[in-house]
Amino acid sequence: LAVLGAPAIVIFGAYGVALAAQQHTGEAFFAATHRISEARPTAVNLAWAVQRVLAVPAEHYLAEAQAIHAEQRDVDRRIGAAAIELFPAHGNVLTHCNTGPIATGGDGTALGCFIAAHRAGKALHVFADETRPLLQGARLTMFELREAGVPCTLIVDSAAAITMARKDIKAVVVGADRIARNGDTANKIGTYSVAISAAHHGIPFYVAAPRSTFDFALADGSHIPIEERAADEVRIAPDDAVYNPAFDVTPGHLITAFITEYGILRPPYHESVPDLETRPRFLVTA
Amino acid sequence: LAVLGAPAIVIFGAYGVALAAQQHTGEAFFAATHRISEARPTAVNLAWAVQRVLAVPAEHYLAEAQAIHAEQRDVDRRIGAAAIELFPAHGNVLTHCNTGPIATGGDGTALGCFIAAHRAGKALHVFADETRPLLQGARLTMFELREAGVPCTLIVDSAAAITMARKDIKAVVVGADRIARNGDTANKIGTYSVAISAAHHGIPFYVAAPRSTFDFALADGSHIPIEERAADEVRIAPDDAVYNPAFDVTPGHLITAFITEYGILRPPYHESVPDLETRPRFLVTA
Numbered sequence A, B: 001l002a003v004l005g006a007p008a009i010v011i012f013g014a015y016g017v018a019l020a021a022q023q024h025t026g027e028a029f030f031a032a033t034h035r036i037s038e039a040r041p042t043a044v045n046l047a048w049a050v051q052r053v054l055a056v057p058a059e060h061y062l063a064e065a066q067a068i069h070a071e072q073r074d075v076d077r078r079i080g081a082a083a084i085e086l087f088p089a090h091g092n093v094l095t096h097c098n099t100g101p102i103a104t105g106g107d108g109t110a111l112g113c114f115i116a117a118h119r120a121g122k123a124l125h126v127f128a129d130e131t132r133p134l135l136q137g138a139r140l141t142m143f144e145l146r147e148a149g150v151p152c153t154l155i156v157d158s159a160a161a162i163t164m165a166r167k168d169i170k171a172v173v174v175g176a177d178r179i180a181r182n183g184d185t186a187n188k189i190g191t192y193s194v195a196i197s198a199a200h201h202g203i204p205f206y207v208a209a210p211r212s213t214f215d216f217a218l219a220d221g222s223h224i225p226i227e228e229r230a231a232d233e234v235r236i237a238p239d240d241a242v243y244n245p246a247f248d249v250t251p252g253h254l255i256t257a258f259i260t261e262y263g264i265l266r267p268p269y270h271e272s273v274p275d276l277e278t279r280p281r282f283l284v285t286a
Helices: A006-023 A026-037 A044-054 A058-086 A110-119 A136-147 A157-166 A191-201 B006-023 B026-037 B044-054 B058-086 B110-119 B136-148 B157-166 B191-201
Strands: A090-095 A123-129 A152-155 A169-174 A178-180 A185-188 A205-208 A247-250 A257-260 A263-265 B090-095 B123-129 B152-155 B169-174 B178-180 B185-188 B205-208 B247-250 B257-260 B263-265
Touching: A006 A026, A006 A044, A006 A058, A026 A044, A044 A058, A058 A110, A058 A205, A058 A257, A058 A263, A090 A110, A090 A157, A110 A123, A110 A136, A110 A169, A110 A205, A123 A136, A123 A157, A136 A152, A152 A157, A157 A191, A157 B157, A157 B191, A157 B247, A169 A191, A185 A191, A191 A205, A191 A247, A191 B157, A191 B191, A247 B157, B006 B026, B006 B044, B006 B058, B026 B044, B044 B058, B058 B110, B058 B205, B058 B257, B058 B263, B090 B110, B090 B157, B110 B123, B110 B136, B110 B169, B110 B205, B123 B136, B123 B157, B136 B152, B152 B157, B157 B191, B169 B191, B185 B191, B191 B205, B191 B247
Parallel strands: A090 A123, A090 A169, A123 A152, A169 A205, A205 A257, B090 B123, B090 B169, B123 B152, B169 B205, B205 B257
Antiparallel strands: A178 A185, A185 A247, A257 A263, B178 B185, B185 B247, B257 B263
16 A cells, blocks of 8 residues: 555556566566565556556566556546536535545546646536545645646545535546456545535535456456455554455446546446457557 | 433533522522523534423422433433334444433433344444544543444544445444534534535435434524534644534435434424423323
8 A cells, every 4th residue: 555546556567577577587586576566456557457467577667567557647637628618617516535646656546636627727526535544635636726727625534425515516536446347446445435425415426547458358347356354453452443445346237427538438338348368559649 | 511312411500590599599500501592503403402401390300300210211211212113234434422321311312223223233443533623533532332232433523435435334423512403403513514425425414313413493494593613623733724613504405314213214304293382291201
């Protein structure tokens, strides 16, 4: 968890293979790439990035990792551009966790959408969930929004519902760690709760994510592994039992649309986007 | 906020009047009782307790406050007894914030329900929301449940929805600060979010509260004042803007039933319970 955000995990996974190749050979190298692939069980695109680097000749590992990094920045730019039309000229929006430059290596996914709309002249005000237990929203999202000049207000996670009811929230945008074929989406713990509240209030709920986050091999979210993390992140008394899932799965039917580098995707998703190739040349732009 | 929990606020409000009468006379005394009445704008029964003490001769203020305290303990016992039938022989339940002995001066309201069911031989396991920003669930509820011998697990607030989805939650029980005639209920921030998630999962959502919490003068929750508290409770960076409502209002239609000292109440609530008298003799038991 030293690296957060699925896109950043992709970049670090790719560079990790290149680095491992400089330090290990033979069995030790393959063991190292396996450890990298399995480091975060919920993020599908980590294994994708590792496989993609391994598919080129060893002397090109570093160049391939750099290419993935450059592509991720371009993907963020395209996601932000696609999102602009979804927002009104002015109004309040809401997000959960962190999906900005720190998480993606580019402008961000969900946060990149807000930043792109802000640059396009839309007067958005972002309500940011603090995102317990690790407070990525309070520590990172608020910082990045202020850096980008986007007006923002911090709330505790459990205030999201009353904020929707009383602050006229126009849209919710979050990121994703893994998306199944039916749209079921694993993302930071609390995303599911926000999605239920958005549906209850009739507020559009968007997931901003690159194509590499979609895992069409999974029919639905019931098979997405959920990482459970240490009780120490939450508990106060030493003998407290804690249930601390790092992610939850939001059913696809609660998601209004996905915002990707290919534009706004609505169901059925697997007919809307190109197949995921090991080396998706279509991601490389001039 | 040094005193939390609507029932505890009643007790402290009643003793507060008796104490103020020993320290002040005339205008200063009335100013003091006014300050006590207005100390927590969301809790309706604070003003009720102050009025009730003021209605007796001054030399009986302390005895009246002690009577209110004894009645509150009895009310808790009745609420717990009424709740037992609502729970299965064994299973998981969920609560938000703190409603135990520390909050009520008795066995508690929502927590008193779990404790009563546990003593009646029902094998309940309580999932307790930590309840940001002040962490009453992590600091108090977990402590009180362990003291009472009730098995319990701590979760972050935003994990309530996935816990409902994956841990087969049989019922949610929370307390209340103020209940309008149509059942709209003001309670600790996050209650509304939990109620929406419970409804989404088809899980019964109960509010355990004494009769004194009902405010039939209010047609609905839109007129319940919501206390907004200091940004310092939430923010990390000094320049962060924060929206920090201490309470939210859960619409009555999301509430399965109320658990009171008169038993299980379903709509229309104002026909189900006796009128609130200034001095409700019917609360006094042998």
